[in-house]
Amino acid sequence: MSNRNSKILITGANGFVGAALARALAARGQPAACLVRPGADVSALEGLLYERVEGDVTDAASLARAVQGREVVYHLAGTRRGATREDFHRVNAEGTRLLCEALVALGTRPRLVLVGSLGAAGPSRPDQPRVEEDPLQPTEWYGESKAEAERIVFGYADRLPVTVLRPPRIVGPGDHENLPLFRLVARGLRLELGGGPRPLTLVDVEDVVDLLLVLAERDEALGQAFFVGHPEPLSLERIQELAAEALGRRTRALPVPPAVLLGLATVADGVSRLTGRRLALNRKFARQLLAPAWTCTSDKAHRLLGFRATRDPAETLRQTARWYRAHGWL
Template identity: 65%
Template sequence: MNALITGANGFLGAWLAKALVARKDTVACLLRPTSDISALAGLPYTRLDGDVTDSASLERAVAGRDVVFHLAGIRRAATRDEFMRVNAEGTRNVCEAMLKAGGKARLVLCGSLAASGPSSAGRPHVEEDPFHPAEWYGESKGEAERIALSYKDRLPVTVVRPPRILGPGDHENLTFFKLVKKGIRLEIGGGPRPLTLVDVEDVVDLMLVLADRPEALGEAFFVAGPQHLTMDELQDIGARELGVKTRTVHLPPWVLKGLASAADVVTQATGRKLPLNRKLARQLLAPAWTCSGAKAERLLGFRPRRDVVDSIRRSARWYQEQGWL
């Protein structure tokens, strides 16, 4: 296929680009001029300078494509308006550009479990559940999905909703591995809090299925296996892989909230992004972040193939080999 990836220099985007190149597909990447492209090093791709907030650059980028994988977005911003401008309205810009290009290319949008919000401890989210995001990022991802699917009578559109993703190159879970490397195991009061975790290559595999199968059109799919872990278990597996003995630090919820608020004050005053913030604290204190992959298995015959325990081990080894720990 002739594919365009927005957000190709990110963690998931780079793994998707590698998979497309391995299949000998034609790959173009929409990148901002200031983007760090080290994750794409050595890959044969066409670089297109642009931004999802720049309609003119999008119109040039989507022309002649078979599939547009829309992954670009922001995970951190100071205001709700900024999340909406990039994540939601950026998706509208992509859809409008694709319509102007003829409306024949398929759009595969990367949504997020964050749009659904926390689940209950005993019931994973299913795709039919209404959105109940816990913060602005999740709200903007939910709006992006609503916008994309509003075009389904004019564009071939489908959506993947990953939960927390693991794998070499991931920054989102790095903080927990850094703590473990220092011999610290955080235990937050009020647990356990189950999580759905998924390997980055399983997310890529489902995105490639969504790019091809007619049954995927007009639909959204979680990508999830049957196994749920807790943050405590993630830390324990990481510690064993790194050969580290940890001491447990018990952290009451009110202490975590206070530390997160203080960290946000420091970030606002200095511009330095700290590992802890109020968004992360709310995520950690939620009763559960779980979702079901039953719909993808039922409609597409897709199940994640990678054991998340092995994904944690693989991440830990990679962090250590790269000197990130």
């Protein structure tokens, strides 16, 4: 850990993508300042050189302190699970607004890179991947909050140099979001929703990090939003097959009708509201699973920045399954 004042700040730095970005910056000799909530689990940052900054994106005073002296801010902090619309908007949208206000107040125009989501654009058609020019059409609360965060950021584009990255489903060792699927496979089960296959654009976390580093440096990225993903989509069925292969497990189908999945997710959200626990199943996750497709094209990033996501998600999924088992997550 470093005590020096870094010129780079990462919000949500102890999350899956944030920690990967912090590792990449440290490897480049640019240890970042990492904004983490008091008492947060920072095990993902273990062994890294970084500056720890305690605060919360919903706390304006802590943000004002955290942004002092920064030249680049990567905004990754957010919540992916919530029982109400307000749970998502308070952190993902209003937290973004508070950060923008803190940066404007500096008067030095630090560069802001927001990590948004394909969820802000909404699901695609199986035969027509999303492109950046499409209108934002989110279909659930998480996507709504990320779309609003984008609108907020671009509303500050006359006062701050801003860029938005919209990753699809991100994969890689250490990821929690896809872990429930791997745990099912490890138990010899395979989720079968019917009506599929539903194509999914995936992206390796290291490709996301590589593009984030580019977005913070290239003027062509200013005022723009970008998708990033591997050109060959996979499906929920194929993801589970790859996990089973890597784990050496034979699986049997666990049929779950869409109505049952949504019903269970609604119950899980009720439990979350009552207990405060964020469960793996929720309506956001259920609606994402049931959408006809979640695909996007990264042609804009290649056209403007010469960037392509080159890591094969199929191999990444195999590596992830082995990593989960080696680290006792399964």
